[in-house]
Amino acid sequence: MKIQSIRGVKDILPDEIWKWQYIESIVHNIFPRYGFREIRLPIFENTRLFTRSIGEATDIVEKEMYTFQDRGGDSITLRPEGTASVVRAYVEHKMYNPPSILKMFYIGPMFRYERPQAGRLRQFNQIGVEAMGSPSPIVDVEVMTMLMEFFKQLGLTDTQLQINSLGSQECRPHYREILITEIEKHLDQLCSNCTNRYQRNPLRILDCKQCGKIAEGLPKLIDHLDPASAEHFSEVQSLLDSAGTPYSVNPNLVRGLDYYNRTAFEVTSQNLGAQNAICGGGRYDTLVEELDGPSTPCFGFALGLERLVSLVPFDNAKTLQKNPDIFIVCLGDEAKTAAFQIAHELRLKGIRIERDYDAGSMKSQMRKANKTQCRFTLILGENEICSGKYLLKNMETGEQIECPAQELATEIAKFSESS
C-alpha cells in the first residue's frame, strides 16, 4: 500500500509557504516593539511537565497527548501546548535572575491526538507569547493590544476580543460551591455531558453550547471575585478603553487549562467554522511556582497559525513569492554551456536565476519561462554567442534589448528599474 501522511497532519507546499513567511515577518516586526524576543524550544518533553502544568483532569492530559516511552524507558510527550515548556526553560535556566520582566515568544508545532476537522489538526502550529514577572494589569493590556495590532497589520477585520476574569485560588472554591448548588437545581435540564461533569468541572457548563440557556441564569464568577481580582479586572477594562482596543466581556468564557487565573481572553472570528477561536490566553500567576520556580506572575497567549493563515487576506503580500528574476533560454550546445557559466556568475551577484536544463525548442523554453513568472528572459542562441551580445526580454512588456556579456548584471539592473 502506498504510504501517505499521518491522519491530521498537513504538508505546507512551496506554493503557499510564502504566506507563512509573510505572517512570520509581521511577527518579527511587531513583537519586538513590545519587548518580546524569540525562544526556540524542544517539541518533546518529560510527560510529567504537562500532567503537572495543564492539569490531570483536563481533556488534553486525559486523552489527547502523544505519549510514548523512549529507549531508555522514560515517558516522553510531544508538546500539546507551549507555555509549559517556556516555564520549564525559565526555571531551568534561572531566567528570573536578575529579577525583571522577561518577554518571549515562540513559533512551532504542537501535537494533540484528536479527530481532525475544519481548523483542527493533530499537528498544528502556534505562535505563543509569554510575559513573565509582573502581576500588573498593564501587562495584560499591552499583550492583548499587541495581539490586536498584529491582527490589524495582517488585514483581519472580523476578529472579536472577549475577556473575562477567572478570579483567584481564594475566591474560586467559594464560587464553585455556589455554582454547583445552583446547577443541581437544574440537573434535569442539562445535556448528558454536563450532568456528567458538573461536579468535576462546573465552570465548563457556562461555556457549553447546548446548555446556553441555563448557563445564562447561573451565577457569574465576575460577581464573586475577591477584591484584588475585581480591582485587577476593572483596571484591565479601563486600560483597554484608553488604548482604544475594542473588546467585550464574556462572563461565560472559561479556559481549558488549569493554570489560568484572573484575566482570561479569547479572540474569535466568524469565518472559521465551528472552531472559531483563533487565539486564547490569559494570566497564570502560580504556574512557575508549581513547577518549582520562584513566585512569578505571568501573562500569555497562544494563537493558531493554520486558522490565522485561513483568515488573512494575502492580496498585498504576493510579491513575497520568490519567482526568478531571470529565466535563461538557450539554443545549441555552445549556448547551453555558456548558460551554465552565466547562471553561476549572476547568482553570485544575488540574482535569482532559473533555466531549462533539457533545452527543448525555443517555444517550449519560452513557455517554461512564462510559467515560472520570471521578470526577464535571457536568450542565448548561436547568434548571441558569436556576437557576444545577449538578448534580454522583459516578460511583462515584451520589450527586448541587446546586452554585451560583460555588462549583463548592470544592464539587468538598469532595465529592471526602467520597466
Next chain:
RNA sequence: GUGGGCGUAGCUCAGCUGGUAGAGCUCUCGGUUGUGGUCCGAGUGGUCGCGGGUUCAAGCCCCGUCGCUCACCCCA
C-alpha cells in the same frame, strides 16, 4: 470515541431505471527559419479507494474495509 457527507484523469467534477467511462482546466506537441501569456488544432492521461457478494453484465445495487471531510466532546 460517536454521528452525517464523500472517494471516478494531476485538479474541479459529470456519469440516467445496472450495458466494460466523459467534460472543463492542467500537461505535451504543433499553428513554416529563434520568442511566452491570448487564440486555434492535435495528443497524453483512469485496476471508477480497496476486498468480497448479487447479476449474463457493476462506476452505479449489497456487505465489509481503508481514507478524506464536516460536526459532537474539547480546543488553537
